[in-house]
Amino acid sequence: QIQLVQSGPELKKPGESVKISCKASGYTFTDYAMHWVKQAPGKGLKWMGWINTYTGKPTYADDFKGRFVFSLEASASTANLQISNLKNEDTATYFCASPLYAHAGWFAYWGQGTLVTVSS
């Protein structure tokens, strides 16, 4: 069955970096885009951007340009999100999500989320 499985929770200090992974299974990884979504504690959902899993080209929403990097390990069907120079406001659950449907804008499949806590 189709699954997106994310890496476990992280506790980091301000200024450190973190890398979150999202491993896909049950479908051809390079056929569909992978999006990233942020949810701060008790808050709503914020779209961070997406990566073309065929070409590896990332696209970032305006608020996520600079410290955020999307990457792939296509041979391992894995998408990664790296955040550098962590700030307290980066404390959130981060989700990967994919439409798994050609040219679709909706997100039919989601990872379980990875909680990143930034605290000194």
Add this chain to the structure above:
Amino acid sequence: IQMTQSPSLLSASVGDRVTLSCKAGQNINNYLAWYQQKLGEAPKLLIYNANSLQTGIPSRFSGSGSGTDYTLTISSLQPEDVATYFCQQYNSWWTFGGGTKLELK
């Protein structure tokens, strides 16, 4: 594109017909999805293209609307529907509404 959901909190009884609203800052051409998120879980897709029911979602959920105004309706509220509901537009990039928290009265 800004997405505004109302109300932010809704209390209803089991069996009630419930209506949640989502308003876009400009015409989004029915490129709208609805998600349900229960506490501690990932969002789940309910509706896409404004009115298409995702496979496996109960038929008590329905979506309607056009232009800038969209609605998610639950025809008969069940206890398991307690959750926060988000709308999302994908007409121009992607943005989510702020959510409506649905609780039992």
